[in-house]
Amino acid sequence: MLTITDLRKSFPSPEAGGRPVEIVRVARFELAAGQQFGLRGESGSGKTTFLHLIAGLLAADAGRIDFDGVDVAALGEAARDRLRAERMGYIFQTFNLLQGYTVLENVLLGMSFGGGRMDRDHARALLERVGLGTRLHHFPRQLSTGQQQRVAVARALANRPRLVLADEPTGNLDRRRGQEALALIREACAEAGAALLLVSHDPEVLGQFSAVRDFAELNRPAAPGAA
Amino acid sequence: MTLPLILYRSLRQHALSTLVTAGSIALAVGLLMVVWMVKAQSQRAFVETSTGFDAVLGARGSRLQLVLNAIFHLEASPGNISAADFEQIRRHPAVKAAIPLAVGDNYRGYRIVGTQEELFTKVEYARGRRYVVQPGGRVFAGAAHEALVGSFAAERLGLRVGDTFQPYHGLIFDPKSQHEEVYTVVGILEPTNTPADRVLWIPLAGIQNMKGHDPKFATDLSAVLLQLRTPQAGFMLDMMYNRQGNRLTFAYPVGAIVANLFGKIGWFDRVLALVAYLVAFVAAGSVLASIYASMSARRRDLAIFRALGARRHTLFTAVVAEAAVIGALGAAAGFVVYGALLMGVARIIRAQTGVALDVFAGHPVLWIAPVAMVALCALGGVIPAIKAYRVPVAETLAPTS
Numbered sequence: 001m002l003t004i005t006d007l008r009k010s011f012p013s014p015e016a017g018g019r020p021v022e023i024v025r026v027a028r029f030e031l032a033a034g035q036q037f038g039l040r041g042e043s044g045s046g047k048t049t050f051l052h053l054i055a056g057l058l059a060a061d062a063g064r065i066d067f068d069g070v071d072v073a074a075l076g077e078a079a080r081d082r083l084r085a086e087r088m089g090y091i092f093q094t095f096n097l098l099q100g101y102t103v104l105e106n107v108l109l110g111m112s113f114g115g116g117r118m119d120r121d122h123a124r125a126l127l128e129r130v131g132l133g134t135r136l137h138h139f140p141r142q143l144s145t146g147q148q149q150r151v152a153v154a155r156a157l158a159n160r161p162r163l164v165l166a167d168e169p170t171g172n173l174d175r176r177r178g179q180e181a182l183a184l185i186r187e188a189c190a191e192a193g194a195a196l197l198l199v200s201h202d203p204e205v206l207g208q209f210s211a212v213r214d215f216a217e218l219n220r221p222a223a224p225g226a227a
Numbered sequence: 228m229t230l231p232l233i234l235y236r237s238l239r240q241h242a243l244s245t246l247v248t249a250g251s252i253a254l255a256v257g258l259l260m261v262v263w264m265v266k267a268q269s270q271r272a273f274v275e276t277s278t279g280f281d282a283v284l285g286a287r288g289s290r291l292q293l294v295l296n297a298i299f300h301l302e303a304s305p306g307n308i309s310a311a312d313f314e315q316i317r318r319h320p321a322v323k324a325a326i327p328l329a330v331g332d333n334y335r336g337y338r339i340v341g342t343q344e345e346l347f348t349k350v351e352y353a354r355g356r357r358y359v360v361q362p363g364g365r366v367f368a369g370a371a372h373e374a375l376v377g378s379f380a381a382e383r384l385g386l387r388v389g390d391t392f393q394p395y396h397g398l399i400f401d402p403k404s405q406h407e408e409v410y411t412v413v414g415i416l417e418p419t420n421t422p423a424d425r426v427l428w429i430p431l432a433g434i435q436n437m438k439g440h441d442p443k444f445a446t447d448l449s450a451v452l453l454q455l456r457t458p459q460a461g462f463m464l465d466m467m468y469n470r471q472g473n474r475l476t477f478a479y480p481v482g483a484i485v486a487n488l489f490g491k492i493g494w495f496d497r498v499l500a501l502v503a504y505l506v507a508f509v510a511a512g513s514v515l516a517s518i519y520a521s522m523s524a525r526r527r528d529l530a531i532f533r534a535l536g537a538r539r540h541t542l543f544t545a546v547v548a549e550a551a552v553i554g555a556l557g558a559a560a561g562f563v564v565y566g567a568l569l570m571g572v573a574r575i576i577r578a579q580t581g582v583a584l585d586v587f588a589g590h591p592v593l594w595i596a597p598v599a600m601v602a603l604c605a606l607g608g609v610i611p612a613i614k615a616y617r618v619p620v621a622e623t624l625a626p627t628s
């Protein structure tokens with residue numbers, strides 16, 4: 001379902017006098033439909049950049065990202081936006097909930113940019129699934145951190161995605177809640193039939209996954225100045 | 228559904244600046260519409276009022292003053308003309324109708340004008356319109372101490388058929404200068420929406436013979452309203468009175484003199500319109516400023532929308548639409564401002580001149596101004612919208628911790 005080949009991304013680096021420094025260079029990575037995969041990596045190793053590339057939030061410099069039969073890396077920005085809106089879910093470390101919108105509205109907006117209608121029943125069902133059935137009209141600031149995390153999970157699943165990308169989703173939670181949240185994400189994705197690609201620097205988090213890889217093994221950017 | 232939700236939430240989040248901005252837009256739109264309506268309506272009313280008579284003959288002086296005094300019952304009469312002059316013009320073959328007027332008295336600030344019954348029975352005071360006496364009343368009789376009262380004056384003075392009053396001397400109300408004569412109201416006129424509504428009409432001889440008026444000038448008149456048989460007659464009489472003679476002024480054509488007056492006071496509504504335009508631009512500017520100011524607060528929201536798959540142009544549209552909605556809210560409230568202002572202005576104009584504006588009349592400005600304002604606001608939204616369009620998603624959403 002997701003096959004990445006020779007993916008590259010560089011950023012201009014102030015350290016290198018503004019010259020581009022390669023952050024991501026992934027020769028090959030595969031993820032099957034419905035599969036759950038954990039990537040472990042040090043902070044600053046390019047995990048977020050990697051997920052942004054898959055989600056189409058960043059344009060790749062080179063390579064292919066075959067997702068469901070389309071090469072994300074070859075698409076223009078608008079097409080990438082559409083693809084993300086229709087078929088991907090994204091869970092951020094900081095949740096990135098919309099503060100001015102209720103819990104229900106956050107989830108509704110997660111399903112509406114792909115041109116789909118706002119399915120309130122589906123949104124409610126998702127929020128009930130993550131245990132927030134009684135908090136539909138709360139605003140994010142009225143929720144605990146753990147509850148906010150669960151809104152983010154429900155929102156990521158709102159558009160019935162084929163793939164959920166999770167970037168350190170437990171980074172802002174204590175250990176016990178982190179474990180709970182992770183279990184919830186994995187169960188919810190499994191129930192929804194979505195594949196899950198999760199990145200984290202926390203070995204404990206990744207213990208839950210049967211498929212785990214070191215990001216450093218996968219990502220081998222050229223050393224600065226080598227290019 | 229997405230766009231309305233985003234607009235609603237965004238406007239709610241910035242409710243105060245939304246309100247202030249919409250308020251200034253309401254003011255601008257209301258003001259613009261009032262300026263245009265008052266201009267259009269007063270011009271219509273004045274021009275319409277002056278369609279009944281072709282010319283006014285009076286003492287030597289300003290034509291405009293003559294017209295204002297004889298037709299609009301404003302200003303003082305420039306002087307008197309003799310009965311002989313009246314007879315001469317009345318008998319002139321080119322003259323279809325000649326109605327004498329005598330002014331000089333008032334009743335509690337409302338002018339008393341002496342004239343002949345013909346004004347109410349024979350002639351049209353404006354094209355196609357005649358005075359009509361309200362049921363239960365009649366026109367005053369020849370030399371009796373009787374009065375026919377204009378509708379506005381009757382209403383304001385509380386006069387009804389059968390009531391009596393004693394005139395005061397002069398055009399300006401002075402309680403110390405009351406005449407001895409007692410007049411009886413024998414009729415009230417139907418409203419004409421012209422200055423005549425403010426007048427108390429009595430027989431010509433009434434003014435002329437009022438005790439305290441100099442008997443030497445008892446047969447004098449203030450002016451003569453004229454209907455001519457042909458336009459050529461007007462030019463001929465103009466030649467005769469204005470060029471060859473030097474005692475009298477023949478104000479002709481009345482329509483052109485009134486139009487000329489509007490030309491002279493045109494600067495006034497141009498200044499008002501300029502003020503309204505300025506307010507409109509300031510309002511559009513404040514739309515820009517308020518949306519722009521809320522933009523940095525919303526940077527993160529916009530980036531999140533993008534992460535959820537919103538396209539750049541969707542966000543651009545949302546911001547422009549928000550500006551337009553603020554404009555539309557303001558424009559809608561502008562009709563309230565318009566209604567209140569116009570009623571007030573119309574009441575003042577009515578009280579001062581007797582001319583009634585048609586408050587409910589339609590005019591293109593009533594849709595042009597609101598639509599233009601909404602467009603201007605949308606335009607003001609473009610700059611913040613470009614900013615929204617450019618929000619870099621990955622950078623904005625990068626965790627700051």
Ligand SMILES: Nc1ncnc2c1ncn2[C@@H]1O[C@H](COP(=O)(O)OP(=O)(O)O)[C@@H](O)[C@H]1O
Nearest residue numbers: 011012023042043044045046047048049050622
């Ligand atoms: N927009 C950018 N411009 C320049 N450098 C960037 C940008 N985004 C990320 N980087 C750099 O790329 C590297 C990897 O960042 P990131 O993908 O966030 O790592 P991780 O998520 O593994 O902590 C960092 O050194 C960071 O400074």
Ligand SMILES: [Mg+2]
Nearest residue numbers: 047048049167
């Ligand atoms: Mg990261």
